[in-house]
Each structure stands twice: as structure tokens, then as C-alpha cells.
Amino acid sequence: MKVNYIIKNAFVMTMEGKGVGMIENGAIAIKDNKIQAVGTSDDISRDYTADEVIDGKNKLVMPGLIDAHIHTGIGILRGVSQDINNWMQEGLWPFMKHVTVEDNVKGSMMNIVEGIKAGTTTFCDYDGNMNQIVENYVKVGARARVAELVNEIPEDIGDIPVGELYPFYSEIGNRKLNNNIRLMEEWHEAENGRITCMLGPHGPDMMSLELMLEMKSLAEKYDTKLHMHVAQGDREIDQMVKRYGKRSIAFLDEIGYLNERLLAVHLTEATKEETMQVARSGAKMINCSGSIGIIDGIVPPILEFLEAGGTAALGSDQAPGNNCNNMFNEMKFVSILNKVKSRNPSVFPAHLALRLATIESAKAIGLEHEVGSLKAGKKADLLIVDLQEPSMSPIITAPIRNIVPNLVYSAKGSEVEAVMVDGKFIMRDKEILTISEKEVVEVAQLAAYGISQKAQGDIFPNSPLLQRMESGEL
Template sequence: MKADFIIAHAFVLTMEGKGVGMVQNGAIAVKGNMILAVGPSADILSAYQADRLIDGTGKLVMPGLIDAHIHTGLSIFRGMAQDMSHWMQKGLWPFIKNTDKKDALTGSLVTIIEGIKAGTTTFCDYDHNMNDIVSHYVKTGVRARVAETINELPDDIGTLPVGDLYPFDTALGNQRLQESIRLFETWHEQGDGRITCLFGPQGADMMGTELLLEVKALAEKYDTRIHMHVAQGDREIDQMVKRYGKRTIPFLDELGYLDSRLMAVHLTEATKDETYLVAKRGASMIYCAGSIGIIDGLVPPIMDFLEAGGQAALGSDQAPGNNCNNMFNEMKFAAILNKVKRSDPKAFPAWLSLRLATIESAIAIGLDHEIGSLKKGKKADILIVNLESPTLCPVFTDPIRNIVPNLVYSARGHEVETVIIDGQFIMEENQLVTVNEKEAIREAQQAAERISRRSGQDIMAAHSDVYQMMKDGYL
């Protein structure tokens, strides 16, 4: 049988079964955007012929990584909101106030490039201006599950004193809801089916009950999922108790929100009982280890959620406070932070982190029928990783294999040399083929300089901890 290309004589992580599904001296055959077969090299090479045969000696072939929660529209503020209290109010909102759509879009493209180069093939992007951001995904050739952020917060929310109850603007909320509907009706299943749409209420504290219920009804109408921050911080809980006299998760349960459509992001402030309730109701949890570790100094209850039988995934979140959108970074953070939290070196093993960035993530976001593992009939989203990189050398196969621990604890992302998405080569020999990386970075830098000039007074007025550290000579 004829294939378009075959990768042979590689270590292949299929992510099928209960672990990583390792095939030593394995091969994969691809035709169009589909995987024809995966198995031992001898079997694949005897059953298939291809115009292009890629020698996988010294390489690892694995499914593309899935970033289940990312805000690429915030990426222009990379590194501006860490090492501080009230990162959103003091660090982020003063910059957002002074940023136009064009500037935000330039940062978005750079972060998508960053993710691709570190092996991310599917982005669950959740932000304002998504009707514009989505064009980056079409142009770069990657897979995206996108949502327009919906809230009822006025544009000048950054001037509100910390702790005051948020004012709601229902007209703005309806406008953002209409943008979400436009996103779905314009972009769903576009880009040869790589682009799919979700609904994205920002949080139960940032919109009224009526709008929350409208979003839920629309998700049912369009038969899609809801991407939403849930119990994401003490700020949210404070707002919910002040407004409703209830914590977020019991409130959402009463609204019927806790079901299999919900992708609940963070759960940072969830109690153990609340965590178990979310898992029991069938919602998935998106865990952003690096972001929450840096901006909150906390480890969300991912282990409790998994022990309750919940379906979980990893995400990188946002660059202002996490500083990078690299899923190798997230896998490492997830494993190490939970070992420390449990005081147990056996907690959160490397294979679990890897599954939460591939097949488990695909299940959590509702795309496991297409991606997340290397299997006949699935989409050809594939990475080729150089095992001869210093960070992954040496390779042991006996008496134990060290490939997966090294991927999680040692790899930095640059070891990914080839990225294939939907059967197309998006990056070869570490070079992107669909976009001009240098031009994108240059434009983002110019945008950052414009934002900087406009934001000085607002940053000083916000009493940013990072600004004070710089004044004191620490930065």
C-alpha cells in the first residue's frame, strides 16, 4: 500500500494503552492527513511504500503536544506580572488599558510560534479578539480549539480598587456574546477542519447569572464545550461570596454548569469536596502548573481531582505571569510541584505528565477521536524529537528506559526538530516553513515599545511590585 511518507527505525511513543505505548525500532506511515499504520519498522516497511522515507535512527516519534489552556492575546505582556501580589489588577490591567487590537495580535503570533517550536500542535486559545487571532492558526497550519472571552466587565476595570465588587455592563456582555457566536459561525471547522470553536465565559465572578445561562444554552445549541476559569483565585471567591453569598463551585452546580461540556480551568481555590464534586459531575480540569505556581504560589488540587476519577489536562496559561508557553515546561512543573506538595517522590510520575499533555488532554478537550495518540485512523499530528541532543543523552533501553523521564525532567523544547500537523510539515530541522519567525518577533517588539510609552502613568498608579523593584535597583 502507498503512503505519502514513512518514519522508520525510531523510538515511537504511541500513547496507546495505560502508559506511553513504547515501540522500539518503530515506524509510522502517513497518507494525506491520516495515520495509516504504526508498529515495528519491519512490519511497516514490508506493508507500505512511500515516496519519502525518513530515517528515525536516534530519534523519538510521538504525538504532538496539546496546550489545553492558553491566552495568546496576552503574550505581548510577557514577563510583566510575576513576583507580585494581585498580578491581574496591578500587573495586567494597566497594560491592557493601553493596548490596541493590532498590538495584541502581534504578540499572539509570537507565542504560537514559540509553542510550535516546542512541539505544541493543538492550542486551546481563549481570549478577546479571537475572530482576528484565529487567522494566525490558519496561516501557521496548526490545530486550534478557540473561544472568545465573554464577560460583563467595563473597559476601565483596571482603575477599580482591589476588593471592590465588579460593576457589570450588560450591553458589553451581550456584545462579547455576539462576537462568540460570530466566531463559531465563521470559523468552526475551518482550516481543513483544524479550527473548532468553544464558548468562553471568563469566570462566574465576571458576569451575571443571566449571561452565564445564555452561554450554557448556546453550548448546548451548537453542541460544543465551555472553556471557563473556575475557582481560579481568592479574588474570584471574594467576589462570589460578596455577590451571591456562595462559593463558585456550589453556585455553578446549582446552575447546572458542572457537566461534561465544562473544561474547568485552575480550581486553585477549590476545597477537596468541591474538587471531588467537579470530577463527579464529569467536567474536565485544566491544570496550569507554571502559571499558578508563579502568580499565586499555589499548587491546584490536580492530584485530588485525578484520584476522584476526573479527566484532566495541562495548559500553559499566559505569558505575563508564566513567562513561557512551552508544554515541556508545564510537564516538568506539574510533576515536581506535586511531588513537593505530597512530600512523595513517587507522586505524579513522568509518564502521567506526558499523558496529561497528549492523550488525556485530547480526552479532556473532546478531541481524542482525532488526536492525542498515534493510531491508525487518527490525524497525523506528529513530533520528531532528536534524542542525540545533550539534554536527552544518553539513551538507556535496558534494564530500564529513561526516554520518558528525560522528556519530562530534562527536555526544554528545542529538541523537537520536526513538527507535522494534519499530515503537513510545519517545521523541519527546527525551521518553521509557514511563517516568518524573525519578522513576527520584530513586529512584536515594535508593538511592545508602543505599549510601554502609553502605560507608564497607569503602572505607577497601580503600585506595581515589579515597578517598585526596578526603582529600588533589583531589576
């Protein structure tokens, strides 16, 4: 049978079964936008011919990585809010108030390019102005599962003193909800199914009960998921207790949110009992170790969630807090931080971290029928990783195989030499094929400069960041 591509003589990591599904001297056949067959090089070479045969010797072929929670629109503010206790109000808000829709789009494309170069093929993008940002995914060729960030809070929320109840404005909520509905109606299953949509309530503390119930009803109407921050910080819990007399998870249970539609992001402030309750409800957890570690100094309860039988995924979150939107980084962080938290080096093994960035993530976001593993009939979203990079060398296959731990604990993402999405290479030989990377960076730099000039008068006078600048620490 004739196909478009055959990649052979490679290590093929399918992520099928309970482990990683490794095939040594493996091969994969790709026709149109789907995987035609996966097997040994001998079997694939016998049964298929191709327009292009790629020699995968000393390479690894694996499923594309899935970033299950990312705000690409604020990539334009990378690194402005680190090493402080109040990262949002003192660090982020002075800049955010000057970010335009055009800035969001430019920062988003930079974030997307960063992710692709480090092997991300599916982005669960969750941000404002998503009807504009989604065009970036059309241009670059990545897979996207997008949601508009919906809340009822004003743009100057950062000026409200910590501890005061957030004001809600229904006109803001209606406008943002209508943006999310327009996104669903215009973009769901667009680009040959490469773009799909969800609903994006910002958090239970940032919108009225009436709007939350309306979004729950819409999720049922559109048969989609609700991508939402849950128990993401002590400020959220404080708001919920003051407004409703309940913590977030008890409140969500009461209003019917704890079910298989919910993607609960962070759970940073969830107790062990609350974590187990969410896991047993069928809701999924998205863990962002790098972001929460830097912003809050906390290890989210993903281990407890998994032990309770829950399905979880990994995300990189946002560049102003995490700096790095690289799923290799997230795999390493989630494993090491949970080993430290447990004081047990045997917990959270490398293969688990890999599964949480591939097949388990696909299950969490509802795309396991299409992506997350290399299997005949699934979409051809895959990576070719150079195992002869110093960080992946040497290759040892017996008496143990070292590829999986090296991917998680040693790889940086720069080892990815090719990225295929929907059967098309969007990166080869480490070069993005669909857009100009240099132009993307230059455009984002100009936008960031304009924002920073406008923000100078808004930096908190006693900001630790400003003090570090003045002392020469930054």
C-alpha cells in the same frame, strides 16, 4: 500501499493503552492528513512505500503536545507582572489598557511560534478578539480549539478597588457573546477541521446569571464545551459570596454547569470536597502549574482531582504571568510541584505528566477521536524529537528505559526538530516553514515598545516592580 511519508527506525511513543505505548525500532506511515499505520519498522517497510522515507534513528516520534488553556493575545506583555502579590491590577492592567486588537494579533502569533517550536500542535486559545487571532492559526498551520473570552466587565476593571463588586454591563456581554457566536458559525470545522470552536465564559464572577444561562443554552445548541475559569482565585470567591452568598462551585452546580461540557480551568481555590465534586460531575480540569505557581504561589488540586476519577489536561495559560508557553515546562512543573506538595517522590510519575499533555488532554477538550495518540485513522499531528541532544542523552533501553523521564524532567522543548500537523510539516530542522519567525518577533517587539511607552504614566507609584527597577534589581 503508497503513502506520503514513512518515518522508520525510530522510538515511536504512541500513547495508546494505559502507559506511553512505546515501540522500539518503530515506524509510522502517513497518507494525506491521517496516520495510515503504526508498527515496527519491518512491518511498515514491508507493507508500505512512500514519497519520502525519513530515517528516525536516534529520534523519538510522539504525538503533538496539546496546550489546553492559553491566552495568546496577551503574549505581547510577556514578563511584565512577576514576583508581586497583585499581579493583575498592579502588574498587568497598566499595560492592558493600551493593547489594541492589532497588538493582540501580533502577540498571539509570537506565542504560537513559541509553542510550535517546543512541540505544541493543538492550542486551546481563549481570549478576546479571537475572530482576528484565529487567522494566525490559518497562516501558521497549527491546530486550534478556540473560544472568545466573554464577560460583562468594563475595560478599566483594574481601576476598581479590590473587594468592590464588579459592575456588569449587558451591552459589553452582548457584544462579546456575539463575537463568540460569529466565531462558532464562521470558523468551527474550518481548514479541513483543523480549527474548532468552543464557548468561553470568562468566569462566574465576571458575568451575570442571565448571561451564564444563555451561554449554557448555546453550548447545548452548538453541542460544544464551555471553557471557563473556575475558582481561579480568592478574588473570584469573594465576588461570588458577596453577590450570591455561595462559593463558585456550589453556584455552578445550582445553575447546571457541572457536567461534561465544562472545562474548569485552575480550581486554585477549590477545597478538596469541591474538587471531588467537579471531578465526579464529569466536568474536566485544566491545570496550569507554571502560571498559578508564579502568580499565586499555589499548587492546584490536580492530584486530588485525578484521584477522584476526573479527566484533566495541562495548559500554559498566559505569558504576562507564566512567561513561558512551553508544554515541556508544564509537564515538569506539574510533576515536581505535586511531589513537593505530597512530600512523596513517587507520586505524579513522568508518564502521567506526558499523558496529561497528549491523550488525556485530547479527551478533556473533546478531540480524542482525532489527536492525542498515534493510531491508524487519527490525524497526523506528531513530533520528531532528537534524542542525541545533550539533554536527552544517553539513550538507555535496558534494564530500564530512560526516554520518558528524560522528556519530562530534562527536555526543554528545543529538542523538537520537526512538527507535523494534519499531515503537513510546519517545522523541519527546527525552522518554521509557514511564516517568518524573525519577522514575527520584530513586529511583536515594535508593538510592545509602543504599549510600554503609553503605559509609563499608569504604573502604580508604589509598585514593587517600579521599586525594583529603581533599585537595579530588574
